[in-house]
Amino acid sequence: MNGITLTLRTLHRGERRLAHDLVTVAERHRTEHEVHHVATDLSRWSREHVRLLAETAAEHGVRLGEAPDHSSDGVFATLREKASEAVAHRPEPGLLLLRDLRELHVAAAENSLHWEMLAQAAQASRDSGLLTLASSCHPRTLRQMRWTNTMIKNLSPQILTSL
Amino acid sequence: MEDATDRIARPWGARAPYGRHGTWPARVDTFLADGVEPGAVQRWVQSASILHSDGDAMDIAVADGRMVGVRGREVDRVNRGRLGPKDLFGWQANASRDRLTRPLVRRDGRLTETDWDTALDLVAARSRELLDARGPGSIGFYTSGQLFLEEYYTLAVLARAGIGTNHLDGNTRLCTATAAEALKETFGCDGQPGSYDDFDHADVVALFGHNIAETQPVQWMRLLDRLAGADPPRLLCVDPRPTRVAEHAAVHLAPRGGTNVALLNALLRETIRHEWIDRDFIAAHTVGFDELAARVADCTPEWAAEICDVPAARIEEAAELVGTTDALVSTVLQGVYQSHQATAAAVQVNNLHLIRGMLGRPGAGLLQMNGQPTAQNTRECGADGDLPGFRNWQNDAHVADLARVWNVEPETIPHFAPPTHAMQIFRYAEQGSLRMLWISGTNPAVSMPELPRIRSILGQDRLFTVVQDLFLTETAQLADVVLPAATWGEKTGTLTNADRTVHLSCKAVEPPGEARPDLDIFLDYARRMDFRDKDGGPLVTWDDPESAFEAWKRCSAGRPCDYTGLSYARLRDAGGIQWPCDDRAPEGTARLYTEGIAWAHPDRCESYGKDLETGASQEVVEYRSLNPEGRAMLKAAAYLPPHEEPDEEYPFQLTTGRTLYHFHTRTKTGRAPQLDDAAPDVWVEVSAGDVQRLGLGEGDLVEVTSRRGSLRGRLRVSGIRSGLLFVPFHYGYWDTGGGSGPGPDTPGRAANESTVTDWDPVSKQPLFKTATAALTLVERGDGRPSPAPTTTASAPVDAGAVPPTSGGPAARTTRREPTGSPHQPEEGAR
Numbered sequence: 002m003n004g005i006t007l008t009l010r011t012l013h014r015g016e017r018r019l020a021h022d023l024v025t026v027a028e029r030h031r032t033e034h035e036v037h038h039v040a041t042d043l044s045r046w047s048r049e050h051v052r053l054l055a056e057t058a059a060e061h062g063v064r065l066g067e068a069p070d071h072s073s074d075g076v077f078a079t080l081r082e083k084a085s086e087a088v089a090h091r092p093e094p095g096l097l098l099l100r101d102l103r104e105l106h107v108a109a110a111e112n113s114l115h116w117e118m119l120a121q122a123a124q125a126s127r128d129s130g131l132l133t134l135a136s137s138c139h140p141r142t143l144r145q146m147r148w149t150n151t152m153i154k155n156l157s158p159q160i161l162t163s164l
Numbered sequence: 165m166e167d168a169t170d171r172i173a174r175p176w177g178a179r180a181p182y183g184r185h186g187t188w189p190a191r192v193d194t195f196l197a198d199g200v201e202p203g204a205v206q207r208w209v210q211s212a213s214i215l216h217s218d219g220d221a222m223d224i225a226v227a228d229g230r231m232v233g234v235r236g237r238e239v240d241r242v243n244r245g246r247l248g249p250k251d252l253f254g255w256q257a258n259a260s261r262d263r264l265t266r267p268l269v270r271r272d273g274r275l276t277e278t279d280w281d282t283a284l285d286l287v288a289a290r291s292r293e294l295l296d297a298r299g300p301g302s303i304g305f306y307t308s309g310q311l312f313l314e315e316y317y318t319l320a321v322l323a324r325a326g327i328g329t330n331h332l333d334g335n336t337r338l339c340t341a342t343a344a345e346a347l348k349e350t351f352g353c354d355g356q357p358g359s360y361d362d363f364d365h366a367d368v369v370a371l372f373g374h375n376i377a378e379t380q381p382v383q384w385m386r387l388l389d390r391l392a393g394a395d396p397p398r399l400l401c402v403d404p405r406p407t408r409v410a411e412h413a414a415v416h417l418a419p420r421g422g423t424n425v426a427l428l429n430a431l432l433r434e435t436i437r438h439e440w441i442d443r444d445f446i447a448a449h450t451v452g453f454d455e456l457a458a459r460v461a462d463c464t465p466e467w468a469a470e471i472c473d474v475p476a477a478r479i480e481e482a483a484e485l486v487g488t489t490d491a492l493v494s495t496v497l498q499g500v501y502q503s504h505q506a507t508a509a510a511v512q513v514n515n516l517h518l519i520r521g522m523l524g525r526p527g528a529g530l531l532q533m534n535g536q537p538t539a540q541n542t543r544e545c546g547a548d549g550d551l552p553g554f555r556n557w558q559n560d561a562h563v564a565d566l567a568r569v570w571n572v573e574p575e576t577i578p579h580f581a582p583p584t585h586a587m588q589i590f591r592y593a594e595q596g597s598l599r600m601l602w603i604s605g606t607n608p609a610v611s612m613p614e615l616p617r618i619r620s621i622l623g624q625d626r627l628f629t630v631v632q633d634l635f636l637t638e639t640a641q642l643a644d645v646v647l648p649a650a651t652w653g654e655k656t657g658t659l660t661n662a663d664r665t666v667h668l669s670c671k672a673v674e675p676p677g678e679a680r681p682d683l684d685i686f687l688d689y690a691r692r693m694d695f696r697d698k699d700g701g702p703l704v705t706w707d708d709p710e711s712a713f714e715a716w717k718r719c720s721a722g723r724p725c726d727y728t729g730l731s732y733a734r735l736r737d738a739g740g741i742q743w744p745c746d747d748r749a750p751e752g753t754a755r756l757y758t759e760g761i762a763w764a765h766p767d768r769c770e771s772y773g774k775d776l777e778t779g780a781s782q783e784v785v786e787y788r789s790l791n792p793e794g795r796a797m798l799k800a801a802a803y804l805p806p807h808e809e810p811d812e813e814y815p816f817q818l819t820t821g822r823t824l825y826h827f828h829t830r831t832k833t834g835r836a837p838q839l840d841d842a843a844p845d846v847w848v849e850v851s852a853g854d855v856q857r858l859g860l861g862e863g864d865l866v867e868v869t870s871r872r873g874s875l876r877g878r879l880r881v882s883g884i885r886s887g888l889l890f891v892p893f894h895y896g897y898w899d900t901g902g903g904s905g906p907g908p909d910t911p912g913r914a915a916n917e918s919t920v921t922d923w924d925p926v927s928k929q930p931l932f933k934t935a936t937a938a939l940t941l942v943e944r945g946d947g948r949p950s951p952a953p954t955t956t957a958s959a960p961v962d963a964g965a966v967p968p969t970s971g972g973p974a975a976r977t978t979r980r981e982p983t984g985s986p987h988q989p990e991e992g993a994r
Contacts, residue, residue, distance in 0.1 A: 032591075034587070035928075038807050042778070042807075089594060090624070091595060091596065144777070144780060145778075147778070147780035147782075154581060158330075159597055162301055163298065163302065
């Protein structure tokens with residue numbers, strides 16, 4: 002395995018995880034409507050990245066899996082949503098929300114750094130296909146980070162001063 | 165010439181044709197109460213309408229201390245004497261017997277009459293308790309789009325600098341937040357670019373989700389008059405319903421709900437592909453063209469046709485219409501603002517005008533519309549999610565400037581995060597961190613999405629709710645304190661319409677009982693709270709409407725919405741004047757951006773912008789690198805599928821909207837007999853094909869059910885697009901005997917029982933147009949038709965099957981066409 006396939010594999014794992022975590026957070030915070038809807042939208046980007054990474058990896062002779070199904074763990078998803086509705090009138094889930102947004106941010110930041118590495122490796126090896134992949138996906142990862150950062154900035158004053 | 169017309173049956177009245185670049189002829193509409201002769205009117209008091217955003221100038225007729233009628237003001241350029249049905253009849257609600265006349269407080273679970281001191285002392289005491297125990301973030305204000313400028317400004321000062329809370333927004337969040345946001349995204353700053361006068365010069369008028377015939381009926385009269393004259397405009401109508409606009413359109417597109425971005429991207433793609441663009445304008449005034457061109461390059465009409473369910477050929481025709489004209493006016497309203505990807509779509513309309521260079525000259529106008537009469541004031545005074553005077557909360561220099569105006573320390577004004585939007589304020593109330601909510605001039609228990617949730621929030625014991633209104637609305641019934649307010653005609657103030665025209669509305673009669681102007685209530689509260697500036701002087705230094713207006717002028721000085729050249733005296737003499745009005749533009753300003761983009765410079769802009777798909781905020785550094793010279797920004801957005809798609813269980817798309825005869829939650833229009841009779845109850849519009857498939861018929865009682873709740877109404881077989889249901893949002897419960905919501909004997913009646921809690925992540929405007937629902941039969945009709953009007957978009961497909969809507973003698977109004985015209989055509993228009 003060379004460095005490029007290693008990075009592809011790492012990134013593939015990272016985007017898979019982020020896609021899954023975004024959906025999980027969306028379900029867990031069903032009553033935080035903006036988080037719920039936008040996180041669901043953003044998981045679509047990561048799933049798309051997983052698919053593109055798998056295609057590119059195949060061209061490099063590496064087999065990587067498909068994106069997780071949107072509703073892979075149906076029962077748990079329902080449980081998470083019901084749990085969220087049950088505590089809709091409590092302030093404490095706010096802390097959990099801030100923690101979840103922080104985790105999403107960190108996961109997206111890891112992916113971002115791996116996209117950076119992949120782009121650098123693509124340039125060094127003059128692999129234009131790989132560079133195109135990185136340049137089309139990386140901006141969306143940065144936008145995922147900007148979103149988590151914005152939500153944390155907007156929500157934390159109220160959550161942290163009202164406990 | 166005088167003539168009488170039933171203005172319920174003929175809402176837009178008689179035609180006065182005029183040609184392109186001509187002067188819109190005047191026509192003075194008058195309605196006097198039954199039995200009142202014109203000679204009996206003792207005074208005509210200057211005002212303008214507050215039942216829509218058009219700002220129709222009018223005079224109120226007064227006899228023996230009572231309102232007895234209204235008359236359009238011929239001298240005003242906005243309406244040239246015309247009035248719409250709501251203007252003509254709505255004023256009668258003022259004299260309703262069920263007006264609130266004394267404050268109420270909740271004692272042992274019941275609302276009980278009391279005096280002002282008791283009520284306001286209670287509000288002040290609770291405010292102080294919460295400030296001490298939980299801090300300013302525990303107090304929030306939810307206001308309106310129907311008060312006056314002076315009232316919003318006073319509220320903004322007392323909330324942001326007195327209480328020091330970030331939680332102040334208006335119900336403008338539901339109607340016009342996307343207009344403001346789209347203008348900020350493109351031009352760096354709020355401010356309507358165009359003018360209604362652009363309709364006089366337009367060759368093509370494109371209406372995106374804007375049923376102007378019902379939302380601004382007087383401007384529709386203007387368009388009808390032009391359509392009847394020489395060199396008439398061609399219309400593009402994007403609307404899923406068979407509106408009057410659609411009927412007159414050269415091209416009508418009725419797309420699937422939630423697909424506006426796909427459609428607009430295809431229009432942009434065609435415009436660019438055919439080189440129907442103004443390269444000089446793009447080079448001189450914009451940034452981002454190459455990226456926009458690249459992002460829409462694949463958005464073919466065929467691609468959009470698939471998503472929008474509209475023939476590709478029609479999309480190409482639409483593109484040719486807007487792409488090849490020499491004078492394009494576009495207007496945008498709720499079909500875009502309350503739909504999926506609201507801001508992203510509205511911005512694409514801005515982009516269309518920028519790449520075509522259709523800006524800042526007569527007939528090349530862009531109108532991001534408002535729904536409510538004073539929504540513009542909510543926005544500019546900072547009573548919505550913005551700082552006053554379009555100042556940028558992320559720019560410390562702007563905050564310091566505001567602090568200077570208010571004589572407070574900059575830290576006093578919360579600016580660590582954007583001002584909290586209404587949906588988030590309600591969320592904070594739901595999870596318990598917000599403990600006091602003061603609602604003025606609006607009725608969220610009917611107007612907000614997902615009403616079962618809203619009622620559960622307002623009904624919480626731990627939430628102290630103050631409601632300030634004219635009537636015991638559905639919301640007021642859930643309150644802890646109810647404050648009786650005076651309304652239009654009973655108080656003085658200014659209001660600004662959707663094309664920046666400022667009007668003065670004077671007090672004509674006394675309010676009923678102990679009801680007080682909203683301004684007086686806010687001023688009284690500020691005195692009881694003893695809010696101070698940094699030198700220990702009173703924070704609020706004014707004590708009546710005119711001194712409040714003068715204070716606002718100081719706050720607006722040097723800002724895009726500069727009012728310093730205006731005064732009550734000038735507005736009284738001249739009628740409506742468009743801001744900015746200052747030393748450089750003493751007569752006001754018809755169009756913004758006539759000489760380039762004025763307010764997008766990084767140091768001047770109101771907002772550094774957001775990601776159009778996620779709503780993430782940009783920082784100043786990014787903004788500076790993207791737009792260092794302050795040009796208009798061409799921002800692309802990819803189409804995303806709506807969050808709810810029809811499925812087996814909920815096979816229909818559900819959209820809500822208004823009808824011509826009503827406003828908001830009908831608190832006034834439902835109490836004006838002619839308007840109430842024209843549209844007395846809720847209905848459900850279903851397409852003829854769907855009706856046939858399901859074996860339903862006109863007048864059947866049907867239930868519309870979604871994942872949130874359900875409502876019942878009589879079915880109207882209409883020409884709406886198939887697969888889509890329409891329910892008017894006006895109807896609630898105050899006139900059902902059911903109190904504030906559905907009960908054992910009161911089935912759901914409000915459209916918002918079924919809508920979804922979801923909002924545009926950029927403008928935070930709730931989406932009322934992309935829910936899904938199921939339709940079931942409750943009971944066959946008894947032969948009576950649905951209560952839906954036949955004169956409007958709710959007209960039956962089979963025109964003969966339903967008796968036409970009419971008002972009879974009670975709706976007779978007179979019109980007079982003056983012989984001479986005091987107005988000359990606008991110079992430089994050709």
